[in-house]
Amino acid sequence: MHLNLLPLLVMLHITSSAHVHIHAHANTAGPRPNHPVKTIASIKVIDTPLVRAAQDLAHTHNDEHAYKHVMRSWLFGVLLISHNETLRRTIDLEVHAVAALLHDLGWDKSPTSPFVSPDRRFEVDGAIASRNFIRSHPHGSRWEERRVQLVWDAIALHTEPRIAWFKEPDVEVVQKGIGMDFSGPGFGVTRQEYDAVLREFPTRGFRDNLNGTMIWLCQTKPQSTYETFIQPWGDRYVAGYEAQQTIDGIFRNFP
Ligand SMILES: *[C@@H]1O[C@H](CO)[C@@H](O)[C@H](O)[C@H]1NC(C)=O
Ligand SMILES: *[C@@H]1O[C@H](CO)[C@@H](O)[C@H](O)[C@H]1NC(C)=O
Numbered sequence: 001m002h003l004n005l006l007p008l009l010v011m012l013h014i015t016s017s018a019h020v021h022i023h024a025h026a027n028t029a030g031p032r033p034n035h036p037v038k039t040i041a042s043i044k045v046i047d048t049p050l051v052r053a054a055q056d057l058a059h060t061h062n063d064e065h066a067y068k069h070v071m072r073s074w075l076f077g078v079l080l081i082s083h084n085e086t087l088r089r090t091i092d093l094e095v096h097a098v099a100a101l102l103h104d105l106g107w108d109k110s111p112t113s114p115f116v117s118p119d120r121r122f123e124v125d126g127a128i129a130s131r132n133f134i135r136s137h138p139h140g141s142r143w144e145e146r147r148v149q150l151v152w153d154a155i156a157l158h159t160e161p162r163i164a165w166f167k168e169p170d171v172e173v174v175q176k177g178i179g180m181d182f183s184g185p186g187f188g189v190t191r192q193e194y195d196a197v198l199r200e201f202p203t204r205g206f207r208d209n210l211n212g213t214m215i216w217l218c219q220t221k222p223q224s225t226y227e228t229f230i231q232p233w234g235d236r237y238v239a240g241y242e243a244q245q246t247i248d249g250i251f252r253n254f255p
Pocket of ligand 1 (some may be wrong): 084085086087169172
């Protein structure tokens with residue numbers, strides 16, 4: 001319903017002189033008209049106090065490689081949006097920025113990480129940490145719940161494109177921006193634009209770093225990685241890792 005309604009409301013907004021209050025309040029979901037911008041790698045991005053605080057949080061709690069990865073993921077998403085008229089009209093750029101920047105808080109390997117749980121999927125750790133971050137920020141605390149939920153969903157589902165691509169466009173775009181860091185340019189983003197991002201935030205060392213992070217997750221909380229894209233690292237590199245799902249197992253406690 002939301003998907004069908006939004007373009008209609010946007011159209012009304014453009015064609016009618018009556019006030020249609022979909023953009024009227026800065027804390028409601030939808031595009032962010034007249035938002036402050038800054039330029040990174042020749043790309044104009046939204047620049048609000050909350051986005052800056054999210055960038056700082058990512059910088060503090062991600063290592064160098066993960067930080068560059070989240071920055072690239074944000075910029076690839078912004079480029080993807082810029083190539084698509086519908087997305088330009090509908091995506092909430094602040095929701096997109098916060099979700100992209102904070103999507104890997106669950107990779108914080110510090111033993112005193114305030115975000116990493118012993119048992120939840122790292123995506124869920126990141127989603128919960130980001131929701132707490134938004135609610136405790138003076139501007140984020142005024143966000144309507146729908147925007148908080150979009151950030152939560154976008155982060156929780158960022159490794160599940162087969163779900164995320166069928167949710168709200170905000171959730172879909174966060175996933176596609178992140179995915180482009182693994183699969184190269186796509187969705188209208190040109191090789192030239194893509195390479196400009198890589199020059200600003202080089203990928204050197206990211207592969208080994210990612211390999212190490214995946215193994216760390218399989219060692220420290222294996223059950224959170226079974227049946228996910230991370231499982232192959234556990235199967236290959238972690239002794240005692242037992243992910244086999246069997247039909248007998250599924251039916252073991254079946255009523
Ligand atoms: C724009 O994005 C929407 C949502 O992902 C998609 O359905 C549509 O096909 C895209 N348009 C173009 C021209 O790529
Ligand atoms: C991943 O790390 C393990 C353990 O350090 C190493 O043996 C393996 O070669 C690495 N794999 C890749 C694909 O880099």
